Every structure is written in structure tokens, then in C-alpha cells.
Amino acid sequence: MxxxxxxxxxxxxxxxxxxxxxxxxxxxxxxxxxxxxxxxxxxxxxxxxxxxxxxxxxxxxxxxxxxSTSRYWKLCPENAEEYVDFLTEIGRLDEAAQVLAKIVNDENVASQKGKSKHQLWNELCELISKNPDMIRSLNVDAIIRGGLRRYTDQLGHLWNSLANYYGRSGLFERARDIYEKAIQTVTTVRDFTQVFYSYAQFEELSLSKKMKEVANQANPTEDDDTDLEMRLSRFENLLKML
Known part of the structure; x- marks a missing residue:
């Protein structure tokens, strides 16, 4: 045409x-x-x-x-959220995270969609924690911990984002350490509930994966049995916290 x-x-x-x-x-x-x-x-x-x-x-x-889209933030900050949506749609998540981080940290930029800085921070944490393999330009750990210091009245989601980041990065023991610290330090029922159910799901998936591995082995080793018992015990002890 x-x-x-x-x-x-x-x-x-x-x-x-x-x-x-x-x-x-x-x-x-x-x-x-x-x-x-x-x-x-x-x-x-x-x-x-x-x-x-x-x-x-x-x-x-x-x-x-x-x-020049590289100048978008400098010249059109009022439309930065729209630009983040565009970058996310086409899979340029590292750039999207960079722009979203600038929105969060610039007090002079207000959300065109009426979102609070805390809502935008949660969106940033969700984006970077769920895509660790695609975020290269930002220090994910530092950003989420910065949110923990900044938004002390709503910590559950941020702790879960940090643990999720390390879990998706394959650093399961690090993720577990973060869940343990979170569940011991949160002070509200809402935050405890958010962290507890996320932690329980994490341990349940870990236990289920190990059970399948052992079931598929013709001759499980003693170490396999010990590891499985340890995971089961850890999951049971977590459930007792309710």
C-alpha cells in the first residue's frame, strides 16, 4: 500500500x-x-x-x-514512564531499569500516571529482581537495600525482591540468608506474612526439586538422603513459625 x-x-x-x-x-x-x-x-x-x-x-x-532516544530522559523527563514502557516491551530491560531508577531518584519528576515514589520503587525492584541476567548497569543489591532504609513501613515486598533476585541468580543460600534475616527483623503482621509465604514457597520448591532428583536416581547416595532430610526439616521448622 x-x-x-x-x-x-x-x-x-x-x-x-x-x-x-x-x-x-x-x-x-x-x-x-x-x-x-x-x-x-x-x-x-x-x-x-x-x-x-x-x-x-x-x-x-x-x-x-x-x-535520539539516548537523550530522551534529559530532554523529555515528563514522558519517562512512557519510555520505560516502550523499552520494556522491546526487551531492553537494562535501559528501562536505568530510566526508572532516575525517575525514582529525581524528586523533581512526578509520575504522569499518579504513582507515588514508593510504587515506582516497587516497580523498579520487581523489574531488576526478576531479570538478573539482563540487568548489567545497576547494583541491584544496593538499590533494594536503599529501599529498605527509605521505606521502613513497607518492608515485606522489598525483602522478597532481594531474596528473589539472588534466587533467580542461582545463589540459593544467599537467598535463604536474606529470607532468614527478613523474617527475624520485620515488625508488622503484613510484612511478616508477605515474607513468610514467599520464604515457604521458596523452601517448598527447593524440597520438591530435590525429591524429584532423588526419585529419578537408581541408587541414591547417603548424601542425597541427608540433604533431603535437611530440606524437609528446614521446611517443617519454617511452618512451625505460623
Missing amino acids: VQQSEHIEIKFGDDDLPYEEEILRNPYSVKHWLRYVEHKKVAPKGVNIVYERALRQMPGSYKVCLS
Whole structure:
């Protein structure tokens, strides 16, 4: 299909239609234009045309933001959340986490979606704790511990995020140490409940995995039996805390 737009010849196929429809519905959405640009990167000429259309369409400082997405935060901080959504959608999670961290730490930037700094902090912790293999530019441990010091009235979710980060990183003993410290230091029923159920699920999965491993072995060793008994005992002792 071919269209003419202010002397720009626009050619697009069936796979471009969803993006064109998005632009028609909301021609001033930076996120929609950036999503379209990302889609067209496989065709250099096509991406240049999309950029040119976006720069003609968007007002004011948005044009500069679009001309270089690396300058997006500096020049368009008011739309940073939209940019985080876009980066997350296309799998650039390290960049998304960097931008979200800047939103959290800049007191002059307010959420366009009406979210509190604590809500944004929780979103950041969830993003970085669930994707340890993709976050390279941030110190995840330091960020979450910073939240623990900053939001002392809502600690359960943050402790769980820290333990989850180490668990997903394969550092299970470190994750267990964090759960143990959390469950011994939280002071509210809500925080204890959040940590307890997350910790119990962690131990249950650990026990279940080991039981399957032993069951699949023709001749389990004495060490296997001892390890299994230790995990079962640990899980039972945890349940007694209720």
C-alpha cells in the first residue's frame, strides 16, 4: 500500500498496519512512534521515513527526543514512564531499569500516571529482581537495600525482591540468608506474612526439586538422603513459625 504525506512516499505492508493504526489513533504518542521505529529497523530506508514522519508530526521538544532516544530522559523527563514502557516491551530491560531508577531518584519528576515514589520503587525492584541476567548497569543489591532504609513501613515486598533476585541468580543460600534475616527483623503482621509465604514457597520448591532428583536416581547416595532430610526439616521448622 502507498500513501502520500507532505511529499513523503509511504509504503507499508500488512505487518505495518497495526503500527499505522496506533499512529492514526494517537499521532502525538512518543511511545507509539518509537515502537514503530523499532519495528522498521530491519529496513533502514523504512525506519528513516518513519523518523521523518514522526519529526514532522510531533511538536516542540518531542522532536529532539525522537531524534535520539539516548537523550530522551534529559530532554523529555515528563514522558519517562512512557519510555520505560516502550523499552520494556522491546526487551531492553537494562535501559528501562536505568530510566526508572532516575525517575525514582529525581524528586523533581512526578509520575504522569499518579504513582507515588514508593510504587515506582516497587516497580523498579520487581523489574531488576526478576531479570538478573539482563540487568548489567545497576547494583541491584544496593538499590533494594536503599529501599529498605527509605521505606521502613513497607518492608515485606522489598525483602522478597532481594531474596528473589539472588534466587533467580542461582545463589540459593544467599537467598535463604536474606529470607532468614527478613523474617527475624520485620515488625508488622503484613510484612511478616508477605515474607513468610514467599520464604515457604521458596523452601517448598527447593524440597520438591530435590525429591524429584532423588526419585529419578537408581541408587541414591547417603548424601542425597541427608540433604533431603535437611530440606524437609528446614521446611517443617519454617511452618512451625505460623
